Amino acid sequence: xxxxxxxxxxxxxxxxxxxxxxxxxxxxxxxxxxxxxxxxxxxxxxxxxxxxxxxxxxxxxxxxxxxxxxxxxxxxxxxxxxxxxxxxxxxxxxxxxxxxxxxxxxxxxxxxxxxxxxxxxxxxxxxxxxxxxxxxxxxxxxxxxxxxxxxxxxxxxxxxxxxxxxxxxxxxxxxxxxxxxxxxxxxxxxxxxxxxxxxxxxxxxxxxxxxxxxxxxxxxxxxxxxxxxxxxxxxxxxxxxxxxxxxxxxxxxxxxxxxxxxxxxxxxxxxxxxxxxxxxxxxxxxxxxxxxxxxxxxxxxxxxxxxxxxxxxxx
Amino acid sequence: xxxxxxxxxxxxxxxxxxxxxxxxxxxxxxxxxxxxxxxxxxxxxxxxxxxxxxxxxxxxxxxxxxxxxxxxxxxxxxxxxxxxxxxxxxxxxxxxxxxxxxxxxxxxxxxxxxxxxxxxxxxxxxxxxxxxxxxxxxxxxxxxxxxxxxxxxxxxxxxxxxxxxxxxxxxxxxxxxxxxxxxxxxxxxxxxxxxxxxxxxxxxxxxxxxxxxxxxxxxxxxxxxxxxxxxxxxxxxxxxxxxxxxxxxxxxxxxxxxxxxxxxxxxxxxxxxxxxxxxxxxxxxxxxxxxxxxxxxxxx
Numbered sequence: 001x002x003x004x005x006x007x008x009x010x011x012x013x014x015x016x017x018x019x020x021x022x023x024x025x026x027x028x029x030x031x032x033x034x035x036x037x038x039x040x041x042x043x044x045x046x047x048x049x050x051x052x053x054x055x056x057x058x059x060x061x062x063x064x065x066x067x068x069x070x071x072x073x074x075x076x077x078x079x080x081x082x083x084x085x086x087x088x089x090x091x092x093x094x095x096x097x098x099x100x101x102x103x104x105x106x107x108x109x110x111x112x113x114x115x116x117x118x119x120x121x122x123x124x125x126x127x128x129x130x131x132x133x134x135x136x137x138x139x140x141x142x143x144x145x146x147x148x149x150x151x152x153x154x155x156x157x158x159x160x161x162x163x164x165x166x167x168x169x170x171x172x173x174x175x176x177x178x179x180x181x182x183x184x185x186x187x188x189x190x191x192x193x194x195x196x197x198x199x200x201x202x203x204x205x206x207x208x209x210x211x212x213x214x215x216x217x218x219x220x221x222x223x224x225x226x227x228x229x230x231x232x233x234x235x236x237x238x239x240x241x242x243x244x245x246x247x248x249x250x251x252x253x254x255x256x257x258x259x260x261x262x263x264x265x266x267x268x269x270x271x272x273x274x275x276x277x278x279x280x281x282x283x284x285x286x287x288x289x290x291x292x293x294x295x296x297x298x299x300x301x302x303x304x305x306x307x308x309x310x311x312x313x314x315x
Numbered sequence: 316x317x318x319x320x321x322x323x324x325x326x327x328x329x330x331x332x333x334x335x336x337x338x339x340x341x342x343x344x345x346x347x348x349x350x351x352x353x354x355x356x357x358x359x360x361x362x363x364x365x366x367x368x369x370x371x372x373x374x375x376x377x378x379x380x381x382x383x384x385x386x387x388x389x390x391x392x393x394x395x396x397x398x399x400x401x402x403x404x405x406x407x408x409x410x411x412x413x414x415x416x417x418x419x420x421x422x423x424x425x426x427x428x429x430x431x432x433x434x435x436x437x438x439x440x441x442x443x444x445x446x447x448x449x450x451x452x453x454x455x456x457x458x459x460x461x462x463x464x465x466x467x468x469x470x471x472x473x474x475x476x477x478x479x480x481x482x483x484x485x486x487x488x489x490x491x492x493x494x495x496x497x498x499x500x501x502x503x504x505x506x507x508x509x510x511x512x513x514x515x516x517x518x519x520x521x522x523x524x525x526x527x528x529x530x531x532x533x534x535x536x537x538x539x540x541x542x543x544x545x546x547x548x549x550x551x552x553x554x555x556x557x558x559x560x561x562x563x564x565x566x567x568x569x570x571x572x573x574x575x576x577x578x579x580x581x582x583x584x585x586x587x588x589x590x591x592x593x594x595x596x597x598x599x600x601x602x603x604x605x606x607x608x609x610x611x612x613x614x615x
Contacts, residue, residue, distance in 0.1 A: 056415070103596075103600045104596065104599065104600065106603065107599055107603050108603070108604075109414070110344075110350055110558065111554065111599055111603060111604065113350070114550070114551070114554050114595065114599070115595070115596050115599050117547070117592075118551075118592035118593070118595050118596045119592075119596070121547075121588050121589070121592045122588070122589045122592045122593055124588075125585075125586065125588045125589040126589060128585075129585055129586065129589075240543075240547075244422055247419075247422075248419055248422055248423075251415055251416070251418075251419045252419060279430075279433070279434070280430075280434070281430075282426045282429070282430045283426065283427055283430035283431060283434060285423070285426055286422075286423040286424060286425070286426030286427030286428075286430065287423065287427055288423070289419055289420065289422060289423025289426070290404070290405050290420045290423040290424060290427070292419075293409060293412070293416045293417070293419050293420040293423070294408045294409060294420070297409060297412035297413055297416040298413070298416075
């Protein structure tokens with residue numbers, strides 16, 4: 001896909017703004033910026049499964065949580081420095097995504113949605129009941145080591161922010177490549193017509209599971225960043241409500257990069273800025289979601305150029 | 316063995332409530348192919364409305380059949396109206412839109428209702444008075460059955476029998492069945508599809524309101540966000556029974572209630588969710604459209 005010049009300028013400005021932001025911001029704003037980066041990565045990884053693969057995944061906080069908990073347990077129970085836990089925290093969620101998706105991937109839309117909700121709820125209860133005595137129960141795990149790398153203290157807000165930028169850029173790169181690759185084309189086709197894709201020899205089951213694994217791995221990486229940012233993990237950050245928000249972000253945004261970034265900003269960053277607004281937050285979001293869908297059923301920034309997911313079309 | 320029968324009775328009670336709420340999900344799904352995520356929150360709202368009706372107009376009345384009937388009638392009417400408004404505002408404009416847009420709209424409506432309850436009645440737990448219904452409890456061979464449990468079981472069974480009769484034997488019921496198969500063909504046969512959908516929302520939310528009031532009368536403590544919890548269980552019941560299938564929702568609700576009660580009785584209630592959802596996933600793996608769901612052809 002060729003990018004239009006406007007789009008190129010847009011991305012350049014966005015990336016420059018991201019890189020220069022710490023020069024202007026105080027630590028509080030920097031922390032909010034990091035939150036934005038981390039949740040954007042999770043939103044984009046949900047897009048691989050829901051937007052590109054067309055699978056109704058309403059349990060994405062599960063993989064985000066598995067990543068965070070893997071890093072936290074590796075650090076807290078086994079004493080592995082948290083940066084070295086990153087490969088584990090990508091691998092384990094990805095494996096979980098593959099293993100969990102395997103038996104349910106053939107379910108039709110709404111049934112898949114319920115099964116993924118089920119996984120999310122089972123995970124949360126396992127964690128809250130302190131399974132194997134390593135998850136810290138309802139309070140979670142806190143007091144994780146601060147990461148250091150070649151003598152730099154990576155616990156400072158600036159360092160975490162730039163770690164977030166690096167991960168977000170990596171995610172952009174993966175997703176741009178996915179669009180151009182064989183796997184991306186296969187996902188695009190099987191989303192439009194599962195049966196037709198299968199009948200011309202695309203391994204639909206394999207690619208669907210691949211999408212789950214990839215999305216889960218990226219979400220796991222974002223989970224590590226969350227664990228580093230707060231040097232703690234707690235169960236309520238990964239509950240069903242969060243999954244609903246990730247699900248909504250992708251669909252309200254329109255399964256496109258600007259849409260998901262904007263959705264993340266509205267759903268996760270605005271409430272951080274306006275704390276007083278917390279009691280009214282979901283009430284207003286609810287109306288906004290209804291209104292957005294009535295006015296723009298394909299999402300606010302719909303994916304274009306033949307990239308429109310089939311559930312955005314009638315039928 | 317006492318635990319077994321005791322949990323069976325408790326399970327049937329909570330199962331009846333699940334079944335009543337599940338009917339709302341399954342009927343809307345049958346007609347519109349839409350998961351009405353806001354249904355659980357309407358159920359929660361009905362408990363709050365019922366409590367307010369009692370406090371405002373019947374304060375202090377105890378053990379009175381008239382008072383109880385007034386609560387049910389007033390709440391049923393208010394919640395059914397809320398259901399009609401919900402359908403008009405959040406779902407009707409999206410009837411021809413892509414399916415997931417309507418799901419997001421339903422999630423939005425759920426957030427609005429849930430947080431609307433919080434803004435009106437406050438975030439704290441509220442309690443139904445204990446003496447609306449007689450607190451009689453019978454001891455049958457070591458198994459305790461309370462008056463309210465008997466009321467829930469009998470009323471739920473009557474309502475469900477009535478609903479099956481209505482859907483299977485009346486003209487309007489036939490119109491509902493026809494609409495669930497094909498909107499356009501039904502319209503050609505002279506069925507007013509919009510009225511059928513409104514009717515479905517009225518019946519579904521009314522049943523949900525009865526369920527919500529039973530939750531209040533049985534458990535007494537009600538919370539603004541309990542709709543998600545009960546809604547999710549009822550929804551799981553509808554899925555287990557095969558969503559869109561009315562007897563399936565009843566069977567699914569009863570089975571789920573009994574299962575949950577046995578987990579609470581023999582394992583621990585802190586593990587109830589994990590076991591329930593593991594069961595759900597196991598059932599879906601073995602029977603992808605639920606126990607009583609029809610096998611749908613992949614492509615026509």
